[in-house]
Amino acid sequence: MEDMHTRSSVMPTLRYRDAHAAIDWLCNVLGFARHAVYPGPDNTIGHAELTLNGGMIMLGSEKEDDYGKGFKSPGELGNVETRSSYIVVKDAEAVWHRAEGAGAQVVRPFQATSYGSHEFSVKDPEGHSWSVGTYDPWATHNM
Template sequence: MAGSTAISCLHYRDAPAAIAWLCHTFGFVEHLVVPEKDGSISHAQLSLGDGMIMLGSVRDTDYGRLMRQPDETGGLGTQSIYLVVADVDGVHARAVAAGATIVLPLKDEDYGGRGFTCRDPEGHLWSIGSYDPWA
């Protein structure tokens, strides 16, 4: 079996812009993108190394009603995503240049690795670091 068995799923108000931002800023690659006629995204899969996230546009569906966007919770999240990357400083520089809000600064961690935490343009929380829990 290739890849991860746990895949995070996100909703975005502007999913096409989120896909472009995530690919440019964090280095994701489009694996599958299913657009709707209205320009929204029915389903997308973005890969990064052996990992993947799935995302789509915010929709009024049974599943969609189970989720809230960060702007609906006062900016507080109920989950975050951790990305293992080799060049933390490079990703940090791209995130700052792309307008990410850095909420925890770039630093070396006591348990090993280096990392930072930021919010993407729609407020989702991302932690990026070189610590690999599989290593």
């Protein structure tokens, strides 16, 4: 049986107007790596898988099919979201500096928390929220 801590069993999925630019931003700023990127028609992304420290997200270009019409970007909803993603990294400060350098919209500045994390939250260029920190919920906690 495979170790479930080495592979995601839950993968957030996102749609982007410009999926090529989103992939570049997510990789260059947050540190994701391209696992698989499948082109779609008319220079779109049909499906992409990006990995980070054993986790994975999936994304693709916006589509006007029956399924795709059910997704809206935060910008289309007055910058309101119904979800955000938290990614665990070893050096959140380094990622913070990359995000600052990329001009990311800061939602919550880099800070130390009462539960021992160093973290921050930003929005990607299409308005999706990303929290980045050193807090590892799989670690043993003393409550």
